[in-house]
Amino acid sequence: MMNAQITIKRGFSLFLLVFLISSGNLQAQSGWTVDDCMRYAVEQNYRIRNSRLDTRIAGEDLTAAYGDFLPSVSTTGALGKRLGRSVDPKTNLYTSSSFLESTVGLNVSLPVFDGFTRVNRLQFRKLNRQLSGLTEKIEENRIAFEVMDAFFRLRFDEKMYRLAVEQRKLSERYHGQMLEYVELGMRSPSDLQEVKARLQSDVYQETVKANSCRFSLLALKELLNMRNADTLAILPDKENELPALPAPDSNELYAASETSLPEFRAMELRERASRKSLAIASGAFSPSVKAEFSLYSGYYDTERNESGGIVPIKEQLKNNMNKYIGVSVSLPLFSGFSRLTGVRKERFRLRQIQNENEQQRIGLYKEIDDACLSLRASIEEHRQALEQLRSSSITLRESEEKWEEGMISVFELMEKRNLYIMAKAELSRTRLQYELKKKLVEFYRTGSFVTSESTRK
Incomplete structure (x- = not known):
């Protein structure tokens, strides 16, 4: 009965493993690397798509700022x-007679000076568009990091699953040997029950x-915007020793990140945009000058020719034409405290941004x-x-030989086996931690998680 239960549970676990890593197409058979997953997620993520739309909206705002000139x-x-x-438009005298009136006109207004508000607004829109592009890149890096973290978490869980399978197989081998020993009278039934309990666990x-x-x-599929029915398999890592790399220096890496990370450029642009916003608010105290031109004409049914007929519309529009060319100057004198408080608030916002940038620099370091x-x-x-695993492997082999000869108890054997499995688990953990931190350090040096290669189909 015990062996039947174990067989059923082994079959269930085997089914789960096949469900997780089986492939239904060429992509799944070859496997996905962490770079493949990050590139795919960046192209499929809707938040990044919205961020790209924000960049296009900022571009339209910049076009509108050019139009102000x-x-x-x-x-x-x-x-x-x-x-x-x-x-009466003909005689300029009052009349009680009704008459038809039609007027047409053309107005042209050209702003000449407005305290450099238009110039500052244009530069502000330029900075906003650049900032939107950097925000898009920051969002891409954030999504890529989440995918990378989920990828290594899945790889670690798969390693832990394989170790659990290996541990169960060792218990099955010990269980089979223990059955033979009990039949031969070399071990007690209590030892057999202990092995059975360990196997069940x-x-x-x-x-x-x-x-x-x-x-x-x-x-991981959720981050890739895949459906639950989609097939996904990742490539296992290579079980080799780590290369002897020089230890990175924090100060040198921070200096490199200042030119590569979009966060630093975004901090600079936010402060410059805040200064332009302050300049726009200060421009409200400056006079505004506009050049104006207008052209008007009209048609009236009171205008008659010598024969008493109404003068034709074409002739009236020509005769009634009037033009205006001038310059208007507007000087703000008093409008409450709205302009003054607007400038003060922009100064406070500039200080807030400077404080936030300094705090972010400290956090990045x-x-x-x-x-x-x-x-x-x-x-x-x-x-x-790695050294611990080598020692644990040797100790486990020696303990198995001693156990087979009856020199140690099953408790000691299981303890050595657990130490061996724990050593392999620790080796896998440190290996994956190294890969994760290595990619993170490379990100700080280059400013991007995603390479320029095309996304895998």
């Missing part, structure tokens, strides 16, 4: 009939690890310093874990 042109037209007492842990793989896979320290620590931890 063009003259404003408008035309007017009116047609109506005057009734009652009104001024290992089967349970294998199921738990398989479920963890499934949840990690679903989390701490993140870079932590990434460098973690990378160096992961290299050393991986070396120690």
Whole structure:
């Protein structure tokens, strides 16, 4: 009965493993690398698409700012009939007769000076468009980091699942040997029960690890905007020793990141945009000068020719033409405290942005310093874990030989086996931590997680 239960649970775990890593197409068979996942997520993510639309909207705002330098042109037209007492346009005298009146006009207004408000607004829109582009890049890096973290989490869970399978297989081998020893009278039934209990626990842990793989896979698919039915398999990492890389220096990496990370450029643009916003608010105290030109004409049915007929419309429009050319100056004197408070608020916002930028620089330096320290620590931890695994492997083999000869108890054997599995798990953890921190350090140096290669189809 015990063996039947174990067989059923092994079959269930095998089904979960096949569900997780089986492939239904060429992409899944070859496997996805972390770079493939990041590039795919950047192209499929809707937040990034919205960020790109924000950049295009900022471009339209910039076009509108250029349009502020063009003259404003408008035309007017009116047609109506005057009734009652009104001024006769022909004689400029009051009349009680009703008459038809039609006027047309053209107005042209060109701003000459407005306290450099238009210039500052144009520069402000330029900075906003550049800032939108950087915001798009920052969003891409944030999504790529989330995908990278989920990718390595899935890889770690798959490693833990394989270790659980290996641990269960060892327990099955010990269980089979223990059955033979009990039949031969070399071991007590209590030892057999202990091995059975350990085997049952290992089967349970294998199921738990398989479920963890499934949840990690679903989390990665969500970041890739894949459906649950879509097939996805990732490439396993190479089980080799880490290269002897020079330890990165935090100060040098921070200096490189100042020219590569979009966050630093975004901080600079935010401060410059705030200064332009302050200049726009200060421009409200300056006079405004406009050049104006207008052209008007009209048609009236009161205008008669020598024969008593109404003068034709074409002739009236020509005869009644009037023009205006002039310059208007507007000087703001007093409008409450709105302009003054507007300038003060922009100054306060500028100080806020400067404080936020300084705080962000401190935070980025701490993140870079932590990434460098973690990378160096992961290299050393991986070396120690590798030595620990070698020692644990030798100790496990020796313990198995002693157990087969009856020199140690099953408890001691299981303890050595657990140490061996823990050593392999620690080796996998340090290896994945090294890869994660290595990519993070490279990101601070280059300013991007995603390479320029085309997305895999």
